[in-house]
Amino acid sequence: MKNRLLNIARIVISLLLLLFLFYKLDLQDVKPLIKAADISFLILSFIGYILLLLFSTMRWWLLLNVQGVKLPFIRVFGYYITGMFFNNFLPPTIGGGTVRAIFAGRDTGKNKESFASMTCELLLGFIGLFIFVTILLLFYLMRLEGRILFLIFLFGSIVLIILFCLFLSPRMVRKLEIYIRRIRIFGIGDKLYDFYTAISIYRYKRTAILIGILLSFGVQTAIGIQNFFIARSLHLQLDLLPCIVFPSIISVIIMLPSIGGLGIREVSYVYFFNMMGIPKEASFSLSIIFYLVGVIGSLPGAVIFPLMKRFRKEDKQL
16 A cells, blocks of 8 residues: 555655646756757767766676676676666666676576675766766855755765765674564574675775776766767757766756656756756756666666576576
8 A cells, every 4th residue: 555655645745746747847948959959969979978888787796706706797797788788667777776686696596696786886886976076066066056065065075975884884793682682583584684694795995996986987987978869969069067966966856756867857957957057948858868878778677687587587596
């Protein structure tokens, strides 16, 4: 019942935001903008999407290796793009992350290690996102909105780093063990503790954590490259910096309840890029095309998904 009400709330929020946006926009101006888009720049925007996949895959592949989950990079890349495809239907990030962790676990027999690496990868991605945005917002301190956002992301970065360090500290592991092992239903407590200890391995792998955060910077830069080329296709004169900063901020905002970020993403694009003097209709067009590039870029995952099943059967036969 609770999940049903939450899903209804998500649908309502997305619909209300879209209705609000349609009321504020002149939709008659959106269609010509999209129709006049430069195809060559749209094709170039997929370079950003490919870089996004490569940086993300490298980050997860590194963390998988720390857990002793040895897989070829190309196969991990296949898992990742399959997860990106499922992100179109499941809750963003977490849904696709679960799918690829299941694949890695089934192929190697190391389920908890695969899920631990995926969880750590998401955490490092989030920490890296906050740190990266905080650094880039230094260029916007002359604006009131920039100063406010800088303080928010600076505070968020500090809190996330402290929580991550506490989460991995040996003392915290010992304290949590007492409470986690008390959950005896279906042996859930022991399984949760095994999962937690698998994650806590990363406290000894500071180099891997640092590289993971730096790769997260690369992920956000790749998203910025996507937006930059899409903006150019719409004949918008935007520098690379706002194309990196604003979508990075928006990627945090779309974690609020909605249908896969629908409505929240579009309203946020209009708000932030309109501050840069970009017309609302053009900002809305930018958000729509960015979303479509992501969907189209993830479609190979629909082909790879059944192939993964076939490869798994062949591996078992061998």
